[in-house]
Amino acid sequence: MAVEKPDAVALLKADHRKVEELFEKFKHAESESEALVLEICTELSVHAMLEEEIFYPACQKAIDEADLVSEAYVEHDGAKVLIAELMDSDADNAFYDAKVMVLSEMIKHHVGEEEKSLFPQAQKAGLDMAALGAKMLARKEELVAKFAGGNLPPPETRSFTGHKLVQAKPLEAD
Ligand SMILES: [Fe+2]
Numbered sequence: 246m247a248v249e250k251p252d253a254v255a256l257l258k259a260d261h262r263k264v265e266e267l268f269e270k271f272k273h274a275e276s277e278s279e280a281l282v283l284e285i286c287t288e289l290s291v292h293a294m295l296e297e298e299i300f301y302p303a304c305q306k307a308i309d310e311a312d313l314v315s316e317a318y319v320e321h322d323g324a325k326v327l328i329a330e331l332m333d334s335d336a337d338n339a340f341y342d343a344k345v346m347v348l349s350e351m352i353k354h355h356v357g358e359e360e361k362s363l364f365p366q367a368q369k370a371g372l373d374m375a376a377l378g379a380k381m382l383a384r385k386e387e388l389v390a391k392f393a394g395g396n397l398p399p400p401e402t403r404s405f406t407g408h409k410l411v412q413a414k415p416l417e418a419d
Pocket residue numbers: 293296317321355359
C-alpha cells in the first residue's frame with residue numbers, strides 16, 4: 246500500500262475493506278477457493294498482529310472503555326480457531342465453506358465494533374495516529390514478506406489459554 250503518511254485508522258479500515266472484498270469473492274468463487282482462503286487467513290493474521298502488537302496496547306492505555314480492547318482480543322482469538330481449522334483442512338472437508346462463512350460473520354461483527362466504538366474512542370483520546378500508522382505499516386511490510394508464498398504459521402492466541410477440544414465421533418446415520 247503506497248501511503249506516504251499512513252493514518253493508523255485509515256490503514257486498519259483499508260485492511261477491513263480488503264478482507265470484505267475477499268470474503269465476497271469467496272461467495273462467488275467456483276474454484277481456487279483454497280488459494281482465496283489462504284489469502285483471507287493471511288490478511289486477517291497480519292491485521293490481527295498489527296492490532297495486537299501496536300494498536301490495541303496504545304488504545305488500552307488511552308481510552309476510557311478498556312473493556313472494548315479486552316473483548317477485541319477475545320474476538321480475535323475466536324477467529325483464530327477458525328483460521329487454524331481452515332489452514333489445517335481442504336476444500337473437500339464437509340464443513341469448509343461453513344467455516345469460511347462463520348469466520349466472515351465473526352469478522353463482520355468485530356469490524357463493526359472497531360469502526361463504531363473502538364476507533365472513534367481512540368481518535369477522541371488523541372492517540373498519535375500518524376506515529377502508530379507508520380509503525381504498523383513498517384511491521385505490515387515485514388509480516389507480508391514473512392508470510393509470502395503461503396508461509397502462514399499457526400495463529401498465536403493472546404486471551405485463550407489453551408483448551409482441550411475433543412473431536413466427537415461422527416454420529417451414526419439411522
Ligand atoms: Fe481487530
